[in-house]
Amino acid sequence: MSAPPLRARGLSKRYLTRAVLDGLDLEVAGGEAVALLGPNGAGKSTLLGCVCGTVIPDAGSVEIGGHVLDAAPIAARAALRYLPQETEHPAGLTGRELLRFHAEVFGDLSPASLERAEALAKLGPALDHLATTYSVGMRRRLAAACLVPGRAALYVFDEPFAGLDTQAREGLLAWMRALLAEGAGLLLAAHEQDRWALDALDVRPFPLTPPTPPAPEAQP
C-alpha cells in the first residue's frame, strides 16, 4: 500500500507559554480533502506551517507522501505544494515568467501544463505585465496557477478562497476536484463562510480550537 499524502503524529507547538498545538495527529488519504476549521487564532496556519516546514514544531513528526520532513526535507517538500495566505511575487517578473519559472522548478514544462496553469490564472493580457502590479485577487490567482505544473502528493491551501471573485473561486474549485480525482490529498484552512466550497469538495472537517491561555498565577 502506498504512503498517504500526509501523516502527522504528535505535533506540538508552543509560543512562549501558549500551547497552540498539543500532540496533534492528522492523516490525509489519497483523494481526500481535509479542512482545518476554527476561529481566528485557533492554530490553522501554525499547523499548515508545521506540515510545510515553515514552522518548526516543538515535538512530533510529519511525513509527506512517505518522506519524513525532518530526515528527507527535499523529497518531502518536493511532494507538496503550498498556497500561503498572503502572496508576494518577486519584483521584475511578469506573470508568464513566474508561471514558467515554477514549471521549471516542478520539472514540467509541457505545453499542456502551462496551458492549464494559464487557464487557472485567467489573467488575459495582464499575464505579460509585472506581477507586482497585480491586485490582491490577481496575485492569488497567479500564486495558485504557479502550483499547477508537475504532480505532488499533498496540496496545502491556507484560506484559498479569500479575496477571489466568483469566477476565480469556481476555477480553483474545479482544479481542486481534478487533483482529488488524480489521487492527491488536499489540506485546507478555511472559515465557515467557505462552507459552499467545502461542501462542493466533500471535505472532512477537522475542527481546531483556540489555545487556552495559561492560568493566572495564584496570588499570595
Ligand SMILES: Nc1ncnc2c1ncn2[C@@H]1O[C@H](COP(=O)(O)OP(=O)(O)OP(=O)(O)O)[C@@H](O)[C@H]1O
Ligand atoms: N510567530 C508567532 N509568535 C507568537 N505567537 C504566534 C506566532 N504565530 C502565531 N502565534 C499565535 O498562535 C495562535 C495561532 O495562530 P494561527 O495564525 O495559527 O491561527 P489561525 O487559526 O491560522 O488564525 P486566522 O484564522 O486568523 O488565520 C495565535 O494565538 C497567534 O497569536
